[in-house]
Amino acid sequence: MHLNTIILMSGTWVKVLQLFASLSLLIVLHEFGHFFFARLFKTRVEKFYLFFDFLFPFSGLLNFSLFKKKKGDTEYGIGWFPLGGYVKISGMVDESMDTEQMALPPQPWEYRSKKPYQRLFIMLGGIIVNVLLAIILYIAIFSIYGEEYLPIRNAKYGIMVDSVAKTIGLHNGDMITSVDGRKVERFENIVTEIAFNDAKTIQVLRDNQNVNIDIKPGIIHSIITREKGSFIAPRFPLVVDDVSKGSEAAKMDMKHGDSVIAVNSMPVRFYDEFDSIKRTLAGQQIVLTVMRDGQEKTLTGIVPENKILGFAPSRDRFFQFETIKYNPAQAVGKGSSFAFEKVGNYASSLKMLFTSKEVKASESLGGFITIGKIFPDEFNMEKFLMLTAFLSIILAFMNLLPIPGLDGGYVLFLLFEMISGRKVSEKVMEKATTVGLVLILTLMVYGNGMDIFRLFKK
Numbered sequence: 001m002h003l004n005t006i007i008l009m010s011g012t013w014v015k016v017l018q019l020f021a022s023l024s025l026l027i028v029l030h031e032f033g034h035f036f037f038a039r040l041f042k043t044r045v046e047k048f049y050l051f052f053d054f055l056f057p058f059s060g061l062l063n064f065s066l067f068k069k070k071k072g073d074t075e076y077g078i079g080w081f082p083l084g085g086y087v088k089i090s091g092m093v094d095e096s097m098d099t100e101q102m103a104l105p106p107q108p109w110e111y112r113s114k115k116p117y118q119r120l121f122i123m124l125g126g127i128i129v130n131v132l133l134a135i136i137l138y139i140a141i142f143s144i145y146g147e148e149y150l151p152i153r154n155a156k157y158g159i160m161v162d163s164v165a166k167t168i169g170l171h172n173g174d175m176i177t178s179v180d181g182r183k184v185e186r187f188e189n190i191v192t193e194i195a196f197n198d199a200k201t202i203q204v205l206r207d208n209q210n211v212n213i214d215i216k217p218g219i220i221h222s223i224i225t226r227e228k229g230s231f232i233a234p235r236f237p238l239v240v241d242d243v244s245k246g247s248e249a250a251k252m253d254m255k256h257g258d259s260v261i262a263v264n265s266m267p268v269r270f271y272d273e274f275d276s277i278k279r280t281l282a283g284q285q286i287v288l289t290v291m292r293d294g295q296e297k298t299l300t301g302i303v304p305e306n307k308i309l310g311f312a313p314s315r316d317r318f319f320q321f322e323t324i325k326y327n328p329a330q331a332v333g334k335g336s337s338f339a340f341e342k343v344g345n346y347a348s349s350l351k352m353l354f355t356s357k358e359v360k361a362s363e364s365l366g367g368f369i370t371i372g373k374i375f376p377d378e379f380n381m382e383k384f385l386m387l388t389a390f391l392s393i394i395l396a397f398m399n400l401l402p403i404p405g406l407d408g409g410y411v412l413f414l415l416f417e418m419i420s421g422r423k424v425s426e427k428v429m430e431k432a433t434t435v436g437l438v439l440i441l442t443l444m445v446y447g448n449g450m451d452i453f454r455l456f457k458k
Contacts, residue, residue: 022388027085031130032193034087040053041118044109045074047377053079057437093429116418123410130396137389139335145382147324150187154320157235160272164222165231169213172272174204196348198244199449236318238271240311262289271313342393404436
């Protein structure tokens with residue numbers, strides 16, 4: 001098996017394991033939120049499961065557990081169907097669809113016997129825990145790692161642009177000064193400003209001249225739906241950092257610290273210049289001129305068909321990042337505000353599905369593959385915690401949607417009861433929950449189906 005294939009598989013498994021660990025943690029804590037408030041109000045919880053012990057949403061099919069243990073009134077377990085988890089609360093219409101229990105007279109320990117505000121807290125428990133978890137994780141991240149960012153002014157070589165950025169008139173080496181006339185302090189926020197705020201122009205400094213770039217219709221769609229590469233990235237000179245063992249770069253005798261100054265006799269200085277030439281040479285000879293210890297050296301090799309030579313360029317050495325350190329009290333404020341900022345950003349992205357002509361559900365929605373891609377190929381605790389916190393926000397937001405079968409659907413019925421004074425009948429709840437569960441399954445199948453379709457489409 002080719003070395004690059006092995007590396008790719010290794011990176012894929014790292015993503016899969018991170019996704020599994022993150023989602024499992026979030027599911028358990030989400031269900032614990034329901035469990036906590038149920039027990040707080042002396043409501044019996046019959047089951048607490050990570051994953052489903054039946055073929056979701058058909059509670060009577062393929063009922064078995066990978067693990068289960070009864071403690072008190074509650075059976076704790078791990079199901080075989082890995083699409084979520086649940087707590088079965090006595091006297092409640094839920095995923096288990098236990099209509100036999102609902103036909104019996106209400107008991108004091110049942111959900112349906114509790115006061116409306118108590119039932120509301122039980123239903124919001126998972127969402128509350130997910131939001132609190134995100135805040136706690138962000139507080140921990142800012143307290144331990146601080147906050148590192150690249151000020152735009154410190155991207156001293158300007159930007160590297162991809163094919164999409166080129167179509168609107170951006171050039172390699174441009175220095176972005178503002179978006180729609182608004183100054184952007186951090187480089188990482190440029191694309192967010194363009195995509196989420198429906199920007200119309202970008203202002204750049206090019207050859208010491210101020211240039212106004214119009215953002216053409218369709219660009220936001222292209223930015224959001226892209227799978228590889230970056231719309232823009234900080235530009236940097238090409239100096240070799242790491243060389244993969246057994247790679248073509250290793251065979252060419254590339255070394256850490258080599259500075260590439262020419263490709264096939266064409267002078268280059270920046271990585272984007274090298275990459276542009278390399279992409280035209282798949283299967284062909286490549287001759288690199290490098291500076292090593294103050295002397296020029298010539299390295300010769302063949303560009304693989306996948307166009308990957310197998311070395312990592314040194315980036316960070318050319319950028320002066322700024323780091324903000326937070327004491328515990330400051331971290332609490334920063335972590336809390338950052339969590340709600342992320343909630344706002346995610347709400348804006350969902351809003352674009354319905355309001356933007358450039359965002360299509362078929363291209364934006366995805367399943368586990370889409371989620372897994374956000375994790376890095378190599379495990380990094382800071383990034384793992386940051387992504388887990390963000391997924392916790394997504395889980396809270398999605399569960400708040402007013403769909404029967406999700407927490408938001410139950411909350412909607414409870415709010416109706418609290419406002420009108422009339423309780424929604426259990427028959428209506430059962431039918432609504434059935435429809436909601438089918439809708440949820442349909443969305444899951446659609447999202448994961450689109451992931452599979454995109455894989456075969458490549």
